[in-house]
Amino acid sequence: MSRSRSNSLDAKRRRTWFLFLLPALIVYTFFMAFPLVNSMRLSLYTGKGLTPDHFVGFENYKELFTNPLWKDRFFNATKNTFIFFAVHMLVQNTLGLLFATLLSIPFRGRNIYRTIIFIPATLSVVVTGFLWQIILNPRWGAVNKLLKMAHLGQFARPWLGDPQWVLIVIALVSSWQWVGLPTMMFLAGLLSIPDELLEAARIDGASAWQTFWKVKIPLLKPVIGIVSVLTFVGNFNAFDVIFAMAGTRGEPGYAADLLGTYFYRTGLAGEMPAARPNMGVGAAVATVTFLILMAGVSIWLFSSRHSSYEL
Numbered sequence: 001m002s003r004s005r006s007n008s009l010d011a012k013r014r015r016t017w018f019l020f021l022l023p024a025l026i027v028y029t030f031f032m033a034f035p036l037v038n039s040m041r042l043s044l045y046t047g048k049g050l051t052p053d054h055f056v057g058f059e060n061y062k063e064l065f066t067n068p069l070w071k072d073r074f075f076n077a078t079k080n081t082f083i084f085f086a087v088h089m090l091v092q093n094t095l096g097l098l099f100a101t102l103l104s105i106p107f108r109g110r111n112i113y114r115t116i117i118f119i120p121a122t123l124s125v126v127v128t129g130f131l132w133q134i135i136l137n138p139r140w141g142a143v144n145k146l147l148k149m150a151h152l153g154q155f156a157r158p159w160l161g162d163p164q165w166v167l168i169v170i171a172l173v174s175s176w177q178w179v180g181l182p183t184m185m186f187l188a189g190l191l192s193i194p195d196e197l198l199e200a201a202r203i204d205g206a207s208a209w210q211t212f213w214k215v216k217i218p219l220l221k222p223v224i225g226i227v228s229v230l231t232f233v234g235n236f237n238a239f240d241v242i243f244a245m246a247g248t249r250g251e252p253g254y255a256a257d258l259l260g261t262y263f264y265r266t267g268l269a270g271e272m273p274a275a276r277p278n279m280g281v282g283a284a285v286a287t288v289t290f291l292i293l294m295a296g297v298s299i300w301l302f303s304s305r306h307s308s309y310e311l
Contacts, residue, residue: 036290043283050268052280060284070266070281076254077262078292084171084258085235092175093227096182097220101212103183104190114187118180125177129244132173136160163255166246170256174241178234182227189223190216225304232296236289239264259289 043060045052064070099117103110120128135142138158147156159169193216201211217224239260242250248265250257267282 039283039286039290041283042279043287044280046278046280048276050277050279056280060278060280061288064281064284064288073254073257073262074285077250077257077259080167080250080256081236081238081258081260083167084174084238085232087168087171088175088178088231088235089228091172092179093182093224093231095175095179096227097186097224099179099183100186100190101216103187114184117183120177121180123177125240126244128173128177129241133160133245136169160245161252163253166252167250167256170241170245173245174238177241182231185223185227186220189220193219222304225300229297229300233293236260236293259285263289 042052044057045054046056046060047053064074103114103117136144136159138144138156138161141159143159144153144156147153157165160166197215197219198211201215206214237260238258242256242258242261243264246256248261248269250261263282263285266277266285267279268277270277
């Protein structure tokens, strides 16, 4: 009797969980899964407009990887996207961990600094891009003015017009805007560490630096992994900040072109010299981007599961 009652309660719980999950599943299916599958389907077709209807199999992928019309820009955008991601990992997430560590220490006015760090993340990317275009203006921008005032005028340059610097500069601007998100996530992880562990480390004679590396960092590994994955996915879908600061071609000379802007030109706006959009090749670009993301996330999931088994 008790076993049957327990089974009925479990079944009721499962139905309740399913009802709570159902709205999210519906939204995910219609706005994530269906567009993804449809994009993969379109990558096997060619034709005019946004709905190519002539089946060509993997010909679009062959064109993407072998035809110089598409290949050169695609590999350039892929390389730039990896660089864009690396800058965010090194600058944004490192600063986020540093800020979170400082904010986890009780001091007067701590909440004010939390707000200041997070405020840029609430701004529109278009507003942020326009603001930094003014600050980085080579003639009357604040950056070059400050360099000249500090007698460092030899370092002044047209930051958004220099092919060697434009991608790094835009990545730094993006890191400045979004550093508040990893800061808050790292801070939540640090505040969840039991005080007993930190006190035990102090009693054992560990310095603050040793406590950070030997106690806090190992306990933060799940948060670090999640932040890394979110950064990876966000950067490989980046479009708006490049569009706002360097246009759809990542000027100058495609130096700041990412996979997001390349897909936009290929599938929607028309990539020169092809002139007209090719949704089939654009869908192939989107599918390859998804495969890169899936591979990266899968590697993280496998490594995190393997490390948890070792523990």
